[in-house]
Amino acid sequence: MQLTLWTYEGPPHIGAMRIATAMQGLHYVLHAPQGDTYADLLFTMIERRSARPPVTYTTFQARDLGGDTAELFKTAAADAFARFQPQAMIVGASCTAELIQDDPGGLAKALALPIPVIALELPSYQKKENWGASETFYQVVRGLAQPRRETEVNPRSCNILGPTALGFRHRDDLAEIVKLLEAMGLTVNVVAPLDATPDDIRRIPEAAFNVVLYPEVAEVAGRWLERNFRQPMTTVIPIGVSATREFIAQVAKLAGLDPQSALAAGESRLPWYSRSVDSTYLTGKRVFIFGDATHALAAARIAKEELGFEVVGLGTYSREFARPVREAAAKLGLEALITDDYLEVEAKVAELQPELVLGTQMERHIAKKLGFPCAVISAPVHVQDFPARYSPQMGFEGANVIFDSWVHPLMMGLEEHLLHMFRNDFEFNDKAAASHLGHGASKPTTPGANAAPAAGGWAPEAERELQKVPFFVRGKARRNTERFAAERGIPLITIETLYDAKAHYSR
Amino acid sequence: MNLPFRAPSPPSCNDIPVLRERGQREVFCGLTGIVWLHRKIQDAFFLVVGSRTCAHLIQSAAGVMIFAEPRFATAIIDERDLAGLSEIDAELDRVVNRLLERRPDIKMLFLVGSCPSEVIKLDLKRAAARLSQLHSPKVRVLNYSGSGIETTFTQGEDACLAALVPFSPLPANGYVPPLLVAGALSDVAEDQFRRIFADMGLPDVGFLPARTAGAMPAVAPGSRYLLAQPFLNDTARALDERGAVHIPAPFPLGAEGTTGWFKAAADAFNIPAAKFRAATDAAHIRAKLALEPHREMLAGKRIFFFPDSQLEIPLARFVAQELGMEPVEVGTPYLHRQHLAQEIGQLPAGTVVSEGQDVEKQLDRCRDSRPDLVVCGLGLANPLEAEGFTTKWSIELVFTPIHGYEQAGDLARLFSRPMDRRTRLGV
Numbered sequence: 043m044q045l046t047l048w049t050y051e052g053p054p055h056i057g058a059m060r061i062a063t064a065m066q067g068l069h070y071v072l073h074a075p076q077g078d079t080y081a082d083l084l085f086t087m088i089e090r091r092s093a094r095p096p097v098t099y100t101t102f103q104a105r106d107l108g109g110d111t112a113e114l115f116k117t118a119a120a121d122a123f124a125r126f127q128p129q130a131m132i133v134g135a136s137c138t139a140e141l142i143q144d145d146p147g148g149l150a151k152a153l154a155l156p157i158p159v160i161a162l163e164l165p166s167y168q169k170k171e172n173w174g175a176s177e178t179f180y181q182v183v184r185g186l187a188q189p190r191r192e193t194e195v196n197p198r199s200c201n202i203l204g205p206t207a208l209g210f211r212h213r214d215d216l217a218e219i220v221k222l223l224e225a226m227g228l229t230v231n232v233v234a235p236l237d238a239t240p241d242d243i244r245r246i247p248e249a250a251f252n253v254v255l256y257p258e259v260a261e262v263a264g265r266w267l268e269r270n271f272r273q274p275m276t277t278v279i280p281i282g283v284s285a286t287r288e289f290i291a292q293v294a295k296l297a298g299l300d301p302q303s304a305l306a307a308g309e310s311r312l313p314w315y316s317r318s319v320d321s322t323y324l325t326g327k328r329v330f331i332f333g334d335a336t337h338a339l340a341a342a343r344i345a346k347e348e349l350g351f352e353v354v355g356l357g358t359y360s361r362e363f364a365r366p367v368r369e370a371a372a373k374l375g376l377e378a379l380i381t382d383d384y385l386e387v388e389a390k391v392a393e394l395q396p397e398l399v400l401g402t403q404m405e406r407h408i409a410k411k412l413g414f415p416c417a418v419i420s421a422p423v424h425v426q427d428f429p430a431r432y433s434p435q436m437g438f439e440g441a442n443v444i445f446d447s448w449v450h451p452l453m454m455g456l457e458e459h460l461l462h463m464f465r466n467d468f469e470f471n472d473k474a475a476a477s478h479l480g481h482g483a484s485k486p487t488t489p490g491a492n493a494a495p496a497a498g499g500w501a502p503e504a505e506r507e508l509q510k511v512p513f514f515v516r517g518k519a520r521r522n523t524e525r526f527a528a529e530r531g532i533p534l535i536t537i538e539t540l541y542d543a544k545a546h547y548s549r
Numbered sequence: 550m551n552l553p554f555r556a557p558s559p560p561s562c563n564d565i566p567v568l569r570e571r572g573q574r575e576v577f578c579g580l581t582g583i584v585w586l587h588r589k590i591q592d593a594f595f596l597v598v599g600s601r602t603c604a605h606l607i608q609s610a611a612g613v614m615i616f617a618e619p620r621f622a623t624a625i626i627d628e629r630d631l632a633g634l635s636e637i638d639a640e641l642d643r644v645v646n647r648l649l650e651r652r653p654d655i656k657m658l659f660l661v662g663s664c665p666s667e668v669i670k671l672d673l674k675r676a677a678a679r680l681s682q683l684h685s686p687k688v689r690v691l692n693y694s695g696s697g698i699e700t701t702f703t704q705g706e707d708a709c710l711a712a713l714v715p716f717s718p719l720p721a722n723g724y725v726p727p728l729l730v731a732g733a734l735s736d737v738a739e740d741q742f743r744r745i746f747a748d749m750g751l752p753d754v755g756f757l758p759a760r761t762a763g764a765m766p767a768v769a770p771g772s773r774y775l776l777a778q779p780f781l782n783d784t785a786r787a788l789d790e791r792g793a794v795h796i797p798a799p800f801p802l803g804a805e806g807t808t809g810w811f812k813a814a815a816d817a818f819n820i821p822a823a824k825f826r827a828a829t830d831a832a833h834i835r836a837k838l839a840l841e842p843h844r845e846m847l848a849g850k851r852i853f854f855f856p857d858s859q860l861e862i863p864l865a866r867f868v869a870q871e872l873g874m875e876p877v878e879v880g881t882p883y884l885h886r887q888h889l890a891q892e893i894g895q896l897p898a899g900t901v902v903s904e905g906q907d908v909e910k911q912l913d914r915c916r917d918s919r920p921d922l923v924v925c926g927l928g929l930a931n932p933l934e935a936e937g938f939t940t941k942w943s944i945e946l947v948f949t950p951i952h953g954y955e956q957a958g959d960l961a962r963l964f965s966r967p968m969d970r971r972t973r974l975g976v
Contacts, residue, residue: 049623052601075696
């Protein structure tokens with residue numbers, strides 16, 4: 043039993059819904075109690091989709107449990123087929139239906155529908171949303187993909203696998219990557235699951251290779267296609283300037299093309315913006331990164347190599363991808379935080395006192411509570427992270443978007459200095475937010491004020507001196523000073539200690 | 550059905566055809582009530598004992614992902630708990646301890662049952678009693694079920710309040726307020742109601758739930774109670790079992806509903822007509838005035854209600870009687886005929902009342918009848934907008950102060966704003 047304030051992922055059948063909702067002509071019949079239909083609003087309200095997800099719920103109630111819930115399922119499946127006339131159907135159970143063990147797969151088979159029916163086994167009490175999406179996509183591909191006709195394969199054709207409904211910027215990433223691939227002279231055979239029909243899935247083996255954009259969703263299917271259809275797949279995720287360049291090189295190699303023209307044509311403003319002198323203040327900013335594995339890994343690399351930040355924490359809730367995150371963290375001299383426990387992440391952020399948090403909607407809560415700037419880099423996200431404007435994370439334009447959205451929450455360089463110099467200005471002070479974030483945007487609490495005073499710790503005059511340090515570095519100053527004092531057995535922190543510590547850590 | 554109807558003699562509710570349907574129900578489960586209950590009772594915490602789906606539902610349901618520190622959480626059952634590998638009592642104790650350490654301000658903890666906890670027959674009543682003993686007197690632990698197999702949306706509040714009733718205190722001096730109002734109301738409406746009751750000569754009215762755990766009103770045999778919400782079946786039964794007596798009334802929505810509601814209390818306590826009018830007339834007139842501009846926009850428009858909160862029948866009565874709208878179909882998850890007798894009797898003849906749901910068939914009926922306004926849940930609203938319908942998402946009718954005279958205009962605005970918006974947009 044796990045205490046959960048917020049969950050990073052939904053249950054696995056939500057992952058299945060993300061596949062079904064992304065596709066056309068596929069219907070999902072879900073054995074589930076009344077109430078589970080809440081999931082529709084993830085798509086219709088949070089993502090603002092204009093159509094209902096293609097999902098039929100049996101919505102059984104307590105009184106049905108004594109009767110025949112299996113019959114209820116069969117009726118629902120038959121009615122759904124008759125009404126929606128899908129090309130294929132997926133069937134499964136949500137957490138409660140799993141407990142009553144009605145076997146939706148077997149029941150659907152007994153209906154002998156004239157379309158492929160794919161049974162999903164998604165263990166709700168073990169697995170979560172991304173696993174459910176991955177398993178569903180794999181089962182759909184496995185169940186529908188047709189044997190390859192070797193002679194017809196165009197070496198410059200590829201599929202794009204991974205974008206789903208409710209994905210973080212999937213719509214725009216896809217547009218960006220299609221543009222990039224087509225500029226390289228490639229033909230995109232099938233994009234799946236987003237907007238693919240079951241017929242499109244059948245045609246997946248006709249391409250020369252697969253571009254896997256979101257390993258959380260499509261790596262398992264990609265590996266299966268590699269084994270069964272000798273279709274290699276890309277492994278580089280094109281988020282950030284360097285990764286996009288490597289992605290181009292990898293694609294060019296798979297397609298037998300020269301990458302040079304694409305690399306030369308590729309323009310991102312990020313490198314120049316990062317070198318521009320006004321970005322000097324970004325140097326060594328301490329960032330905490332948490333998200334799904336793909337976005338957390340990409341963020342860590344961009345933060346370090348492309349913006350000159352210092353990564354002080356790196357973690358993911360994607361246990362399936364813990365290994366690469368652990369490796370990346372180790373290279374940064376860190377221990378990765380692999381957890382789906384929001385409270386653990388919150389405690390880590392409070393301990394590290396970063397200057398910027400890059401995370402999910404949940405880290406946005408944490409950052410707000412603790413008073414740190416924050417940018418969202420990964421699902422789960424809320425309605426404001428499905429923007430109207432074109433806003434990819436991938437490719438060269440994605441790098442531009444990332445530069446803007448990460449730098450925006452921070453105090454600008456010169457303002458930071460002025461605040462340091464004239465800390466008591468009645469208008470521009472600790473309590474005010476960065477000027478460009480608008481008047482009245484309040485700084486809820488400063489991290490320093492939030493941290494509990496260390497036992498026996500600070501002399502009053504030292505505490506007052508600490509308050510003169512701008513809020514966005516005050517937490518760090520407090521933490522460093524306390525560590526400095528603890529290491530040296532200094533019982534009371536004085537102004538001297540504060541500046542000794544400052545000198546010590548400025549080396 | 551021998552309750553008094555309001556003049557002029559409306560058609561009997563037997564004249565209203567009721568369409569009963571079974572099929573896919575596009576409704577929330579009772580866990581969703583936590584979204585407002587955790588704000589209403591300020592020192593209570595709601596711990597759902599359920600699955601990841603439950604946690605995901607609550608955080609997704611009402612856009613509450615925007616709250617940084619809610620007073621609710623989920624104890625997620627995992628496969629070890631199901632396989633009997635872990636001692637489930639010990640697990641629950643551990644989770645509750647961690648929670649109470651984090652939130653020392655909590656005085657009342659609800660263990661909320663869910664579909665999985667009901668199916669595996671987890672005895673939360675026993676767990677609550679045990680934990681209550683453990684944490685008494687600091688924290689009282691209660692339980693109720695918000696499971697989807699037993700409750701629909703607002704029935705979660707019903708179950709929660711029903712769980713509170715047996716624990717309502719009997720004060721040492723034996724004094725019990727003569728009147729109790731059951732049903733979570735917005736704080737502003739509750740304050741207005743208190744003032745009106747005081748002006749009527751009832752200065753001491755208990756509200757269930759109170760805003761803090763320690764302030765829950767006492768109930769004793771002979772207490773009279775009014776329902777402020779139409780979905781409080783179990784709560785009413787629990788109050789009856791304590792010997793309290795229900796005052797049949799319409800619901801305090803709009804000018805007429807609110808006056809009818811107060812009038813029922815006035816009659817029950819033999820309050821002189823002049824005193825009643827002095828307490829309510831000005832507010833009644835003000836409410837009518839506030840409704841007028843909305844009535845101009847909405848009169849003659851046809852409205853279709855999908856089932857959601859059980860507020861549908863009183864709301865349909867309000868929009869028909871006070872705004873001149875024409876209800877086409879009024880869907881409700883459950884039809885409690887007795888509590889709704891005074892509302893349903895005032896629906897215009899020809900209104901279809903439907904109970905339960907088969908969402909696909911109901912959507913067909915909705916499309917066929919081409920209403921001017923559709924009241925529906927979040928899962929249906931945008932898809933219907935995309936089809937060209939004007940919609941009002943029903944959850945706003947639960948999360949907005951709509952009760953009482955001073956909110957009558959706000960309630961009307963919830964219906965008129967979507968229509969107003971249509972006329973403004975040029976894209």
